[in-house]
Amino acid sequence: MGPRQKERGRGKLIDVITPLCMFLLVVCAIGAILVRDLLYAVIIFGAFSLVMSLVWLGLNAPDIAITEAAAGVGSTALMVAVITRTGRRGT
Numbered sequence: 330m331g332p333r334q335k336e337r338g339r340g341k342l343i344d345v346i347t348p349l350c351m352f353l354l355v356v357c358a359i360g361a362i363l364v365r366d367l368l369y370a371v372i373i374f375g376a377f378s379l380v381m382s383l384v385w386l387g388l389n390a391p392d393i394a395i396t397e398a399a400a401g402v403g404s405t406a407l408m409v410a411v412i413t414r415t416g417r418r419g420t
Contacts, residue, residue, distance in 0.1 A: 343387050347384065347387055350387070353380045354384070357373050357376050357377035357380065360373045361377065366418065367412050367418065371409055371412060374404075374408070375402070375405035377401075378398070379398070379401065381397050381401070382394045382398040382401065
């Protein structure tokens with residue numbers, strides 16, 4: 330099996346995973362908007378960031394994927410800390 334055959338197989342997998350990731354991004358975005366509990370919204374936002382980093386990785390942009398993952402983890406942790414000090418219910 331040559332390198333071109335391996336590359337073709339990977340392309341088929343990306344063609345399946347990318348629409349699935351895009352669907353998950355839309356579901357996470359709508360879920361973060363509709364949920365009433367702020368802690369749940371932050372958890373959904375963290376999932377959105379994780380899926381977005383996988384999309385960047387699938388698009389052969391590993392530097393952006395690492396940045397997205399780090400920024401997502403950092404902002405999610407910061408928002409969880411703020412929510413635990415203030416309150417979980419939104420208006």
